[in-house]
Amino acid sequence: MPDSLTPSEWFADHFGDYSLAVMKALVAAGQDAHTRSLEAKAGSKLRTNDAYGASFWLVLPEEIVSHLVFLPGVEILKPRRGRYELVVFDNAMLFPSRIGGDSAAPDSIKLRTSKVRHEMFSLESRATLDEPLDFESLDYEEEAVGPRYVADFGSATSLIFAAYDCSARGGPQHVYVGDATLQEDGTVIWLYREELPLRALEDATTLTLVTDDLAPRFDDSAPPTTTLEIRNPGENAEDEELADPAAKDEGTGTENDERT
């Protein structure tokens, strides 16, 4: 396995044995979101990238969910009247977002702000609070009509931010993943960040999650021996310990490899 495909400590801490599979899934999700958004642009016959952008923000979370659903115990949150689903794995919520244009550089990412986005980026600090959140303002594109609704973030107590630098012309260029906070003005401050090796992960056609043929098996040890003997002519079973418990110690006993 190339070094670039060796999961970092951060990934191992968040996804354990599934780290490599998650890295590949995140890249594949971005690629598939790009492909579908390009199809939307082609279908619209618009020269501008409006259709591409309008599709990508909805398609990306959908692809993330479909690529990460294999994770054991994964939680999929779809807030009532929400526009897309989010994945929670091992108490961490994954929030993907497309970056581009002036904010494409990882240290100058700026997101549109909303109350919910600030709450999401502050999950760790609110983990002890018991206050339901509303998802109404989760996406700025969503029409804010109808009654308010409430939802929570399931078991999530922390946030993983995945930033996709992707354009209609160039496709996915960079994918950054890590821990981040959101400033009042929408600036993203990374607490930890790493960039996924796109090409290496795209080329990794097969990933082995757990293959360890040499792993110990419960039946590796030698089985115990059950000693059976033909009785001598005239020997009476009823004279033995079963009829007379006091004579139990005179039995033949058992040779058990595991006792020695």
Place this chain on the structure above:
Amino acid sequence: MSGPDPFSSTQSGGLTDREVAQAFDPDRLRQARQLALKTKHDVAIDVGVSPAAIGQYESGVTVPRADLISRFAESLDVPREFFVTGRPQAKLESGEAFFRSLRSTTAKQRAKATAFTEQLWELVHAIEKHVRFPRVDLPGFLGGEIQPGTFPANPEAAARALRQEWGLGDRPIGHLVRTIESHGIVTIFAPLAKDDEVRRIDAFSTLALSRPVIVLSPDRADDVFRHRFTAAHELGHLVLHGGQPAGDIALEREADRFAAEFLTPKAVMANVLPRRLDFGRLGRLSAEWGVSIKSLVYRSREIGLLSDATARRAYIRIELLIKEGELVNRPVIQFPTEVPEMLRRAVELAESQGLSVTSLARDLRWKPAQVRKLLSGEVDERPTLRLV
């Protein structure tokens, strides 16, 4: 056995119905009826008498007429000689046997299972005349109960005590059924699971006979991990509940606790189980300790390594993986040391001395198919030759 056996193998074929009726054993009628899962009313219809008459025959108040003997034999699928008294017989009440699927079994089903166990004891007794079995190596076993105070009352402590007694240390138990057999406990696959009417019976055990008996029914959920847990559960009953009346759900839970500690000792598990939901690691531990992933999740929650909410998510995920075919059962038959073999091996050994299934059947007054059924755990499915 008390008194001379009036029906030696050379005579057994020549008994008349009158002779059988004269030596009629009421309890054999009850046993055969329960094994056939028939009510007194059913048998009464078969043979053409009243249900009350059947009750009188079974209680010994009256003796059936000679002309009914063949009809009983036909109705209950036993040889006519089966009803003759004079053979060693175990008497087991259903309250003396512990049933794993307690809530889903009926009294009738349990009666069949206990009648089956009575027959099993007769088979073991007959084989032991020819072959010496391992001594029963269950501390405190007194031929019907465990001497009080031998094991701690706490199921986990009792499991640890038996592990120590059997020299199992803190290692995974590689061959559970073979280990149980090697300590003189009769273990057998019951052919009950192929019987639609009693397939709900998962397993049962009893300490009430001269040898402890564990009866397993692997067909119900043909998975070696579940099978091993069931065997450990029944072992728990033998260790913990000798002399206590069966039927209390609390005893079933205690047997579960025994099984969990016996198969996966807490002292080891607390150090090896992951502190987060890591199915890769759970899968490896499952293979290493011979228990299901679900059981390990349960254990993790029990030990306090996983929260209730995380465990719930895990169960949901496990069910999904099973539905998707990602988690598959491992058939018990693929693990030979988890398949009971002591009785079969004993008969094979005795065959070298001239014993055969046919002669065993003749001694027991059973049909040979019944002997084969108990030895193999399978219903006799050999083709039947029909003369036309």
